[in-house]
Amino acid sequence: MIKNTSSLKIGVVGIPGKWSTEVLADAIEAKTGFRMVIDIEKVVAYLDEPSVRYKGTCLCGLDGIIIKKISQTYSPAIIDRLEILRFVEKCGVKIFSKPQEIIRLVDRMSCTVSLARANIPMPPTIITEDMDAAYEGVLSFGKAILKPLFSTKARGMEVLNSESSAKTLKAQLNQYYEKQGFFYLQKKLKLPGKDMGLVFLGGEYQGAYARVSSGNSWNTTIHSGGKYAEAHPSDEIIEIAHKAQSQFDLSYTTVDIAETEEGPVCFEVSAFGGFKGVHEGLGVDMATQYARYVIDTLEHSA
Incomplete structure (x- = not known):
């Protein structure tokens, strides 16, 4: 039996108080009367029961969960948080987007390799742990952007210039390697x-x-x-x-x-996909459209 829209319980995993999280929770509440913003850092998974709880509520009792944001900054810890949500799927809760697909994207390496395998045009890219290969890559590119494997909004990225001295370049690469453990270099395009x-x-x-x-x-x-x-x-x-x-x-x-x-x-x-660019650039309320899409999907799959 298909549930009435007003009876659906849909949680939003995000950053409490942040605009994109709150407008999506608002849109869900406007259509269902239910509101739950889930701070993933406060979620506890009991694998033996099995249950996953947030502030006394078992997330396995929800009809759906939308992952809007999993962290303010990207790091390998994001994957661990997504694994908890992947476990929630075992309870039969439909999650938007699927945690295993997001895992493939939060790691820049995985995303890039998937796009390259599909022959998607990208800037020339070198991925290596070899210092000499990274150094030669900067020289061949002229200018290169050194990117962390886990980052968003260009945080932690560095521009390297082949016109710098060999000593300076190698020092930059070495310092970066000590922090990141891997070189991801892209040619800086005009x-x-x-x-x-x-x-x-x-x-x-x-x-x-x-x-x-x-x-x-x-x-x-x-x-x-x-x-x-x-x-x-x-x-x-x-x-x-x-x-x-x-x-x-x-x-x-x-x-x-x-x-x-x-x-x-x-x-x-x-x-994850943002709402603010669509809102300010196009004047489109994508949060409401996303909420409608999720509700329609849950109703038709019930």
Whole structure:
């Protein structure tokens, strides 16, 4: 028997008090009368029972869970948190997006390899633990961006220049290796001062917004002063983004793409997908649309 929309109990895993988490919880509450924002750091899994509890409530009793945010910053701990939610699925709770798919994305290495295997155009990339190979990679690229395997909004990224002295470059690489244990190098491409986020809900293209650089940073992230604006990607770019996100079974995501002199390149498929860019760049309430999608999916699968 299909439940009435008002009887569905859908929790939102996110950061309590943060805008994107709260607007999604608001949208769910408006349609179901139920509200639960789940701070994953306070969740306890009892594997032998089995049950997973949050503030006295067993999450196995929910109809669905939406993972909006799992941490303020990316780190390997995210995978452990997602594993707990993967266990919740054992109870029969449908989770949006599937934890195992998000795990494939929060690790930059896994995301990049999946995109490369699908022949998605990306900046030239070198992945290695070898110091000499990393050094030679910087020299061949001219300018390279050294990226942590776990990061968001360009945090922890460094720009390396082949014109620096060998001593300086090797010192930068060595210092980075001591912190990260792996080199992920991408050629720094000449960008037009903006990139785009193409939005997908249930695998279907919804629109695109741009992140426009403030001119004071090499990247376009809002964290570095960039601004959101409307974007009108070509059919070719939409097709690339569609193929990129289709490598992962995601309920909601954004695909980051930029136009370069060598053609469009994909930087990443987002593990979670943001709402603010769509809201400010396109004037679209994606939280409400996402809530409606989740409710419709649960009703039709009941």
